[in-house]
Amino acid sequence: METVIIIGGGHAGGDSALAIRQAGFQGKIVLVSQESILPYQRPPLSKKFLAGDVGADTLAIKPSSNYEKADIEFLPDTAVHSIERAEKRIVTDDSSLSYDYLVIATGSRARSVEHPDLPAPVNNLLYLRDLSDSKKLQDQLIPGNHLVIIGGGYIGLEVAATAISKGVVVTVLEQQERVLSRVTSPEVSSFYEKVHTDAGVRVITGAAIKTYKLDTAGENIVSIELNNGETLQLDTVLAGIGATPRTELAEEAGLNIDNGILVNEFCQTSDPSIYAIGDCSNHYNPICGRRIRLESVPNAVEQARIAAKAICGSPSPYTPVPWFWSDQYNLKLQMAGLSQGYDQCVIRGEMAEASFVAFYLKHGKILAADCVNRQPEFASIKKLVQQQAEVPPEALCSPETNLKELIQSVASGGT
Amino acid sequence: MKKWQCFFCDFIYDEAQGLPEEDIPPGTRWEDVPDDWVCPECGAAKEDFAMMEID
Numbered sequence: 001m002e003t004v005i006i007i008g009g010g011h012a013g014g015d016s017a018l019a020i021r022q023a024g025f026q027g028k029i030v031l032v033s034q035e036s037i038l039p040y041q042r043p044p045l046s047k048k049f050l051a052g053d054v055g056a057d058t059l060a061i062k063p064s065s066n067y068e069k070a071d072i073e074f075l076p077d078t079a080v081h082s083i084e085r086a087e088k089r090i091v092t093d094d095s096s097l098s099y100d101y102l103v104i105a106t107g108s109r110a111r112s113v114e115h116p117d118l119p120a121p122v123n124n125l126l127y128l129r130d131l132s133d134s135k136k137l138q139d140q141l142i143p144g145n146h147l148v149i150i151g152g153g154y155i156g157l158e159v160a161a162t163a164i165s166k167g168v169v170v171t172v173l174e175q176q177e178r179v180l181s182r183v184t185s186p187e188v189s190s191f192y193e194k195v196h197t198d199a200g201v202r203v204i205t206g207a208a209i210k211t212y213k214l215d216t217a218g219e220n221i222v223s224i225e226l227n228n229g230e231t232l233q234l235d236t237v238l239a240g241i242g243a244t245p246r247t248e249l250a251e252e253a254g255l256n257i258d259n260g261i262l263v264n265e266f267c268q269t270s271d272p273s274i275y276a277i278g279d280c281s282n283h284y285n286p287i288c289g290r291r292i293r294l295e296s297v298p299n300a301v302e303q304a305r306i307a308a309k310a311i312c313g314s315p316s317p318y319t320p321v322p323w324f325w326s327d328q329y330n331l332k333l334q335m336a337g338l339s340q341g342y343d344q345c346v347i348r349g350e351m352a353e354a355s356f357v358a359f360y361l362k363h364g365k366i367l368a369a370d371c372v373n374r375q376p377e378f379a380s381i382k383k384l385v386q387q388q389a390e391v392p393p394e395a396l397c398s399p400e401t402n403l404k405e406l407i408q409s410v411a412s413g414g415t
Numbered sequence: 416m417k418k419w420q421c422f423f424c425d426f427i428y429d430e431a432q433g434l435p436e437e438d439i440p441p442g443t444r445w446e447d448v449p450d451d452w453v454c455p456e457c458g459a460a461k462e463d464f465a466m467m468e469i470d
Contacts, residue, residue, distance in 0.1 A: 041425045058425070297457075298423050325424075325457045334458045371458075378458040379451065404451070 002027035005090060005097055007080050007249065008105035009033025011042065012278025012300035014061050016103050019308035021070040030073045030097060032080060032090070037129065038064055043297060045134035046158040047327050051165065052138065056131060083253040086272055098229045101273050101311050104250055104261060105304075108243035108279040108295055113150065117212040124220045125237045128155055136408065137238060140375060141165030145235040148224060152179030152203065153387065154326045155240030161328040171232060172196065173207040173224075183324075183335070185345050188358050192328070195354075199329060243295055245280040258282060260293035265317035266310040267303050275310065277303035281385045286319050288338050296324050312334050330354075334378050337368030337385040346393045349374065357381065357396075365390050380404045419445050422463040426456035 002019055006013045017031045033039070038174045040059035048054045067074060075092075082091045089098045110127035118125070137159070142149065147163050149156045153208050154176030163170045172179070173215075178189035193203050208227040215222050216219060225231045245260045256262040256270040262281030267275045267283070278300040282293040299322065306318045328331045331354060342360035349356035357377065360368045365388045380403040384391070387407065397399050416431040428434070428448070433441040437455065439448060445464075452454050 043424065061425075196418075301423060323458075331459070374457050375453055375455060376451070379453050379460040381459075 002100040003030065003098060004028070004101045004103065005032060006103040006105055007032050007090065007101040007279070008107055008280075009035050009039050009074075009076070009106045009299055010105060010278065010300070011039060011061065012107070012304050013103070013105035015041025015263070015301045015304035016105055016277060016307060017072045018062065018066060019304045020103075020311055021072065023308040023312040023314070025308075025312050027100070028073065029071070030075060031067075032075045032078050032092065032097075034077065034079055036076045037131075038062075038067065040131060040306045042130070043325075045131065046128055046155055047162060049131075050134050050138055050141070050159065050370060051162045059131070075229075083249055083274075085253050085274070088273065099273070101275070103307055103311075104147055104269070104274065104276040104280060105278050105300075106246040106249065106280045108245045110239070111242045111244055112115050113239045113241065115209070115212055117214070122214065122218070122219070122220055124235065125239065127239055128159065129243075137236075140236040141166040141168050142235075144169065144234065146171070147236045147238060148173060148232055148234045149238045149240060150209070151240040151242070152205070153182065153240055153242065154175075154180070156238070156325075157196065157328055158326060159238055159240065160196055161199070164196075164199050164201050165329075170200070171204065171234075173209065173226075174203065174205045175207060177206050179203060179205065183339075184370055185339060185342070185358060185360065187345055187351075188372075189349065191372070192333075195329060195331065199399060202205065227342070242392045243279065245282075245293060247280055250274075250276065250280075258291070262291075263343075265306075266315045266392075267307040267318060268310060275307040277307050283318060285322065287321055292322065292338070294322050296322065298323050321382050328374075332371075332373055332375060334371045334375070335368070335377070336371075336382045337366075339368035339370070342367050344393065346396050348397050349399075359393075359396050361393070366396075377403050380407055383407045417445065417466065419464045419466060421453045421454045421457060421459050422465050423439070424454065424457040426454050428464065 006016050017029050039061045078092050080090050089096045110129045123267050141163050144199050146169040149172045152172050160170050160172050179193050180189050193258050210227050211225040212221050213223045224235045247257050250261045261276035263276050263281045267277050269276050279295045285292045309316050324335045339360040342362050344361040346359040355373045357374050358370045366384050419428040433439045433443045
């Protein structure tokens, strides 16, 4: 009987196990996880769960009965020490397991703050990656406490929105001149900065941290001094400064790595019996025209499906439009495509009314779009990005235009 | 009456409850939800939804 082993119990790993069974695999499926519970939703960890609106019991991606029905063997609290490719086996704490196919879904880890003032870990410098991180942060969301967030990216801003709603005093420190600088345009960045400022969050851009002052025991940060001389007294620090792929196992096993484990269009690594999916993998994206590594739920679950099909002998290539979402306050941000390299930004709708689409064009073609509170149009927008549709900016702006019809006319060759 | 879970996020469409705030009355079966409807949580299209297993 053939065996598939999946390393990693995150969104990619959990969906992979179920997708492989669904694709018709008859053999043994083993899901190895370092965590003690079945795969769970991570997006709520900075939002609904962090706010205390939902309990941990609501986070499971699928109920345990789904794994039982699919006859998936779940190994919790299990660290994998090595992959022995020649023998086709993995080595864990107390045993070794043989595989015919291996799926690496080890995800990514939060990048840590490095500073000479912080030679050792401190108690009140937190990160947000898993359920226990979110619980720790939740305990700190006490009205009147001062939370300093390092990094004005998705994680930082989502936590800021949740924390301010709990009566916490929130300061966001962003090194760049604007928030969300890595993922969106100056127009959308300034929109979000204003939203946060209006909600009472203090956003400091161009912020450089000079010193961290610790308490006498050296266990907690009591204040941060910025390069401009300002000192922030604080209770808690959350760092949301990006993530790095967990590729150590793959690297030690000699797989090809370059900002993630390199995979082909079927999520297959340089070893044909080993696949890599989700945050830890790096694929060539034909729509973006380059190799990319994505940290998103859609990428994790779609790659899980692609690898499952390949393992079960009916491969179909991965050619997705990258997409993301981020909830902050009552705003639903949805992004399709990657906007880097655009030469024109066209706004549809009204930023002042918090209902708009920012289309990014390159040489007249739609490269990407950021949508705020435009859920009904998002499916059409994703298709336009996929088609790299060439649509006159006036048509994109016009409220008379039905975006869905643009897809049809592009598909039929007209304009 | 069945429940359907979004493929990408944790949103569940419960046929018994419908989505009155989106003019989908309680008891609306999944096949009668408009094809251009998208997940209110993450924006996935209707075709991305999957059947939720209920014991």
